Amino acid sequence: MSSPLFNSPLIKNAIKTAITMLAFAFIGTSLLAYVFDITRAPIEASEKEARLALFKEILPLKLYNNDLLKETVEISPNDLLGNRTSTTANIAKYNNKTVGVVLEAIAHDGYSGDIKLLIAIRADGSISGVRVLAHKETPGLGDYIDIAHSKWIKLFDDESVSKTAETHWQVKKDGGKFDYMVGATITPRAVVKAVLKALQFYELNKQALFAVTP
Amino acid sequence: MSNLYKEITLNGLWKQNTGVVQLLGLCPTLAVTTTAVNGLSLGIATALVMAASNGSVSPVRKFIPNEIRVPVFILVIAVLVTVIDLSINAFAHPLHKVLGIFIPLIVVNCIVLARVESFAVKNSPAPSILDGFMMGLGLALVLGLLGAMREIIGKGTLFSGIDLAFGPSAKQFVLTIIPDYHGFLLAVLPPGAFLGLGSLIALRNWIEIRKTAKNNTPTPALKPILSH
Numbered sequence: 500m501s502s503p504l505f506n507s508p509l510i511k512n513a514i515k516t517a518i519t520m521l522a523f524a525f526i527g528t529s530l531l532a533y534v535f536d537i538t539r540a541p542i543e544a545s546e547k548e549a550r551l552a553l554f555k556e557i558l559p560l561k562l563y564n565n566d567l568l569k570e571t572v573e574i575s576p577n578d579l580l581g582n583r584t585s586t587t588a589n590i591a592k593y594n595n596k597t598v599g600v601v602l603e604a605i606a607h608d609g610y611s612g613d614i615k616l617l618i619a620i621r622a623d624g625s626i627s628g629v630r631v632l633a634h635k636e637t638p639g640l641g642d643y644i645d646i647a648h649s650k651w652i653k654l655f656d657d658e659s660v661s662k663t664a665e666t667h668w669q670v671k672k673d674g675g676k677f678d679y680m681v682g683a684t685i686t687p688r689a690v691v692k693a694v695l696k697a698l699q700f701y702e703l704n705k706q707a708l709f710a711v712t713p
Numbered sequence: 714m715s716n717l718y719k720e721i722t723l724n725g726l727w728k729q730n731t732g733v734v735q736l737l738g739l740c741p742t743l744a745v746t747t748t749a750v751n752g753l754s755l756g757i758a759t760a761l762v763m764a765a766s767n768g769s770v771s772p773v774r775k776f777i778p779n780e781i782r783v784p785v786f787i788l789v790i791a792v793l794v795t796v797i798d799l800s801i802n803a804f805a806h807p808l809h810k811v812l813g814i815f816i817p818l819i820v821v822n823c824i825v826l827a828r829v830e831s832f833a834v835k836n837s838p839a840p841s842i843l844d845g846f847m848m849g850l851g852l853a854l855v856l857g858l859l860g861a862m863r864e865i866i867g868k869g870t871l872f873s874g875i876d877l878a879f880g881p882s883a884k885q886f887v888l889t890i891i892p893d894y895h896g897f898l899l900a901v902l903p904p905g906a907f908l909g910l911g912s913l914i915a916l917r918n919w920i921e922i923r924k925t926a927k928n929n930t931p932t933p934a935l936k937p938i939l940s941h
Contacts, residue, residue: 516778523785527792534796538803545806638747639867639898 554589554601556646557619557628563591563598572708574602579700581605581613581693590708591619597709598622600701603632606693610685611635614644618655618697622709625659629694634686641686651687654678660698668695718843725847732855733914737824742856743906745815747867750874752860755812755819756853758797760846762819765793767833767845774834786829787820794820811874824848859909867901869894 547568554567571587574580582605591599599621606614612635619627629652631645643649654677660668669675670687679687701708731737741759746752769789770777777785798816802809809816819825828848833841865871869891876884899905 512778516781519776519778520781520784523788527788531792531795534799538799541803542799542806545803549806549810637898638901639896 553617553630553632554619557617557630558591558599558601559627562621562627563593565590565592565595567591567601577700579696579703581607581696588708599627600708602697602701604693604697604700606689608685608692609634609636609689610641610683611637614686614689614693616690616693616697618694620698620701623659624661624698624702625657626655626694626698627657628653629655629690631690636686637683641683643680643683644686644690649680651678651680652690655694658694660695660702665695668692717840721840721844722847725844725849725851726854727851729848729851730855730917731824731848731852732859733910733917735824735827736914737827738822738852739910740818741815741822742852742859742910743903745812746856746860746863746906746909747901748864748874749857749861749872751811752856752858753853754808755815756849756856758801758812758816759819759822759825760849760853762790762793762797763825763828763845763849764842765845766790766825766829768838768842769793770829771833771836771838771841777834782834783826783830786826790825790829791820807876824852855910855913859906859913862909862912863900863905865890866897867899867905868896 550568558567567589570590570592572590573585574582574588575585576583580586580602582603586603588603589601590597591601599619601617601619604616604618606616614634614636615632617630617632619629621627631652634642634644636642636644643651646652663676667674667676668691670677670679670684670691672679672684673688675691677687677691725731729735732742738759741755745755766786766789770786794817797819798809801812801816828845832844836844861871864873869889871888871890873887875886900909
């Protein structure tokens with residue numbers, strides 16, 4: 500019982516074409532699913548490792564003994580941190596006592612595009628370390644904020660608002676205490692401002708950050 | 714038969730070189746080649762995708778209806794690129810961070826589709842795979858060369874960032890070509906890529922012209938003869 504419609508060469512051809520496309524899509528999808536499955540664990544592991552390596556640079560391992568990646572606080576968009584979507588802060592604890600916080604801050608006033616920073620603050624409000632996570636500053640000029648290019652970012656180590664008055668949190672050109680390289684002032688200006696604002700955020704939200712339990 | 718393979722290799726590496734003759738796939742050429750390692754890595758990833766896409770289309774070329782060949786090709790290429798993207802992310806994570814969005818962008822690199830469409834659908838698997846690989850290798854060499862030029866002129870080093878691909882122990886392979894170099898910013902910025910590519914094209918054309926000139930000297934008969 501074959502209907503005349505299915506016997507028309509046009510329809511036959513269309514069905515054949517559709518089946519071929521479907522077969523290719525099926526094979527492709529299966530292959531992708533398989534590869535995704537076998538690479539998922541290594542990708543997660545290397546992302547975690549990269550993250551931990553970064554934490555190690557700004558927060559000495561001997562300072563805390565909890566799993567930084569597990570004890571986190573969600574921070575909704577905040578003007579002081581400059582985040583437009585919610586970010587996570589990692590809480591460092593030593594024997595269940597909060598000893599530090601790792602915050603992500605974004606400076607929107609860099610020379611070109613956003614500068615993403617990772618800032619580790621000790622419980623007493625002093626900075627343990629700062630690193631640039633991502634930036635689009637001019638290569639060779641503004642990129643000295645990146646540890647791969649210069650040690651400039653280490654100027655922030657051990658800084659705090661109690662050590663340096665807020666009015667001095669500026670580059671030397673603007674009458675502050677922070678060094679900069681000639682030819683690129685906008686970039687360090689943005690970074691200094693972002694770090695100061697992160698410290699202010701910390702002071703304002705200390706209680707909430709400390710109250711975190713895993 | 715071996716003549717065919719020789720021809721394919723020569724085409725990919727020199728005569729029809731993707732980077733400096735066909736000028737296809739310029740987006741990665743210009744964006745990624747800030748260092749030799751970046752350029753070579755993306756070039757080799759592209760070569761692998763091209764060999765794999767040519768190799769998977771060629772055996773099934775007779776089953777692909779003409780009307781849907783382009784969607785099928787794109788599907789195959791997209792799958793392969795994603796597989797390579799995931800693999801690099803899993804096994805060379807830092808390199809993945811550097812090459813970033815340029816790996817998924819291999820999908821839209823027209824040279825990949827071009828070789829499938831113009832070679833793999835007309836030839837058997839073995840020559841197709843070789844064609845894809847050689848075309849990709851030709852591009853990789855150009856990307857590597859351009860990256861090396863921009864790196865030496867821009868930063869005075871060669872192979873910086875090699876540890877991203879081969880682990881921290883490879884750091885010793887980073888060469889400082891010009892010590893105490895202050896850098897030449899233009900070479901690292903996008904205009905440097907255009908200038909560098911332009912010089913490479915000029916160099917290739919110059920070699921080609923000299924070769925033709927040499928071949929032509931012993932046969933003056935090629936001169937046009939005016940007839941009355």
